[in-house]
Amino acid sequence: MSQVHLQPLRIDPASLGKVAVLFGGTSAEREVSIMSGTGVLQALQSAGVNAFAFDPAERPLEDLRTEGVDRCFIALHGRGGEDGTVQGALELLKIPYTGSGVMASSIAMDKIMTKRIWRFEGLPTPDWRMVSSADECVHALAVLGAPMIVKPAREGSSIGLTKVTDPAQCAAAYAAAAQHDPEVLCEQFIEGEETTCPVLIVEGHAQALPVIRIVAPGGNYDYQNKYFTDEVQYLCPSGLDADEEAEIQRQVVRAFRTLGCRGWARADVMIRQSDRQPFLLEINTSPGMTGHSLVPMSARVAGLSYEQLCVHLLASASLDSTTR
Structure with a gap:
């Protein structure tokens, strides 16, 4: 599965109709969303x-219908854009959108629910506790x-x-x-190598793209290093x-399917140094599309x-009602 080569779609841009690229929003990730959406646009x-x-x-979503939008590219990150709320609104407006539907978006945004489902399905994820x-x-x-890890x-x-x-x-x-x-997750730390792997729907099937190995300074892959420095090494091909x-x-595709995701996503995986066991951390159903983002790197x-x-x-882009 590791050898992946994708062919660009042969499609008439006019057939995609009038497109709204949704970005910005009100979440803590607004700044990153603006960078993603600007690039996509x-x-x-x-x-x-x-x-x-x-x-x-800045505008009510109802404007999408009054302006005759045919489909939306969701480049929103975090709450209000990645958690099923915008997806639900677009379902009611009957405007197809990119990425996962209402339920999968909502579950994937909640790391605790995601881990419960993965654990039930036998997928490896670090042990955790929810604390209050x-x-x-x-x-x-x-x-x-x-x-x-506390997050x-x-x-x-x-x-x-x-x-x-x-x-x-x-x-602290x-x-x-x-x-x-208000829901805080305490998660067992996995000592080892940090990787991420995108999934893309290709001809109706979930296809894992090349794995990216992430080498951050001091192992600190935080918000600043993710988006605003050039200190992190991204190795793709991964060298694994x-x-x-x-x-x-294989595990990432299973994780994607288990949550009912569609369109695309990116899962973060730690490889435990002691025995090389991979552990799924979380899955992102509206991944970044900035200059530092990982899905474009892997797709390239x-x-x-x-x-x-x-x-x-x-x-x-699709609707829940047209995919079942």
Whole structure:
């Protein structure tokens, strides 16, 4: 599975109709969403698509119907754009959109629900505890062991995330996460290599793209390093053993299907150093499309340019009611 080569879609841009690229929004990831959406908009326009910018923080979604929009490219990240709410509104407006539907978007945004489903289906994910106080966070550290990751259950881009090694750090870590979400996830830290793997629907089937291995300075792949520095190394091809990469791709496709995702997504996977066991961390149903983003990087290795990827994704826009 690790050898992937994709052919660009042969499609008349005019057939895609009038397209709204949704970006901005009101979440903590607004800044990243603006970078993603700006890139997508420019790419679609360069490909000849009749696309325009639409920020749901500034305009009501009802304007999409009154302006005769035929489909939407969702470049929103975080709450209000990636959690099923915008998807539900577009279902009611009957405007096809990119990415997963209402249920899959909602579940994937919630890391705790995602992990419960993956665990039930036998997929490997680090052990965890949901906590509602600093004292419970201390108890989770005693159970899960150090180091431990503390993060909001429903945020992305490493927002509100802390790595703790000592009970004295738990109060501040809990407060940082709870600032963004009342549900806080304490997760066993997997010591090893960090990877990510996109999934793209190709001819109706979920196809894992090449794995990217992430080497961050000091192992600190935080919000700043993700989007605003050039210190992180992204290795694609990953340099992993072919069988190891193929196993990651297989697990990621299973993770995608288990949650009922569609269109595209990107799953983050840690490889435990001690035994090379891969562990699924989370899945992102509206991945970044910035200059530092990983799906375009992987797609490029598989043969699709940024512009071709954007057209491919836009052509896959659909509604829940038309996919069942």
